[in-house]
Amino acid sequence: MSRSDDSRYLKGGPVAQRIIAAVREDAAIATAEGFPPKLVSITVGDTDAVDVYVRNQRAKAGLAGIGFEERRFAADITAGELEAAIHGLNADPRVTGIIIQRPVPAHVPIKTLQAAVHPLKDVEGMHPASIGNIVYNQLDLAPCTAAASVELLKETGLELKGLEVVVVGHSEIVGKPIAFLLMSEGATVTVCHHMTRSVAAHARRADALFVAVGKPRLIKADMVKPGACVIDIGINSEIGPDGESRIVGDVDTESVKEVASWITPVPGGVGPLTVAILLRNTMVALNRQRALYRATYGVADKLAAE
Ligand SMILES: NC(=O)C1=CN([C@@H]2O[C@H](COP(=O)(O)OP(=O)(O)OC[C@H]3O[C@@H](n4cnc5c(N)ncnc54)[C@H](OP(=O)(O)O)[C@@H]3O)[C@@H](O)[C@H]2O)C=CC1
Ligand SMILES: Nc1nc(=O)c2c([nH]1)NC[C@@H]1CN(c3ccc(C(=O)N[C@@H](CCC(=O)O)C(=O)O)cc3)C=[N+]21
Secondary structure (H helix, E strand, C coil): CCCCCHHHHHCCCCHHHHHHHHHHHHHHHHHHHHHHEEEEEEEEECCHHHHHHHHHHHHHHHHHHHEEEEEEECCCHHHHHHHHHHHHHHHCCCCEEECCCCCCCCCCHHHHHHHHHHHHHHHCCCCCCHHHHHHHEEEEEEECCHHHHHHHHHHCCCCCCEEEEEEEECCCCHHHCCCHHHHHCCCCEECCCCCCCCHHHCCCCCCEECCCCCCCCCCCCHHCCCEEEEEEEECCCEEECCCCCEEECCCCCCHHHHCCEEECCCCCHHHHHHHHHHHHHHHHHHHHHHHHHHHHHHHHHHHCCC
């Protein structure tokens, strides 16, 4: 391999910084015009991956000039109480965006919660109506992790048209939207899941391999085509050799980086970009709300003046 280790790592930080700088400018203008953006996060129960995400959301929202509020609920809250809380946030004009952190406890139907978020405040693009947009090739507000993963693939400069892509994992929030985004870009997409007969056989054909499963070191070097781009989406907590808790992805990075031409590190890959895109989506939501406001009250003002 002629390239240095470092150039093989596809880092999310620099792309995230560019996005956050642009969001910061937009947020400052909107705030000066009387529309300060604000994101509300809903967490139910306790999960390590969610804690990392929320901590970074708070920090980066602060940098971008977006208000951030975390609502934490006990794991035994009822679905009805959660829905009521979401309806309250829908009705609050100070709230721009709502994100429901996954997973939620098994007794709470996640789809009902996602459908309760008003589509104009759906900064993750998880309402059924929002998911529909990416099927129709309207891509300006897509689920954040999926958008982040595809954006990192684009950083390689690879031609997406006709690219052989394999996605391992088909969750509604990561695997499926990645497949739709890539189909929109002209890639040929294969999606694997736990019933796939041989994930390895598919993975070895991929020019770009996306992995979102939640199993440390699931993807080993012999499952990767030489020269491929590997996007590791997993965020798993484990205890390292030093006895400290650490975050690892779903790919055995040490061995795979010897075969792949590009690999996203964990931490430092998809994660930071996911946070940046969540903030960018918050501004997309704000602009849609402002457009509706203008269309509704702008016309009313004109009528009143006539
Ligand atoms: N970096 C980021 O921004 C984000 C990271 N994540 C991380 O990504 C990972 C996946 O998250 P998420 O999609 O929400 O997880 P889910 O548990 O919802 O989905 C996991 C998927 O992996 C599939 N799967 C399970 N075992 C295998 C296997 N042995 N081979 C192939 N496929 C398998 C499952 O298939 P089936 O349904 O058929 O069982 C399912 O489609 C987690 O580590 C999570 O923490 C998640 C969101 C954002
Ligand atoms: N509705 C919903 N949407 C999600 O997108 C979602 C979710 N629920 N539940 C939890 C998972 C996990 N997730 C992360 C995103 C960024 C980092 C992140 O910023 N990681 C950094 C930081 C590492 C650190 O600070 O230690 C990194 O990978 O470099 C982590 C985890 C989003 N998820």
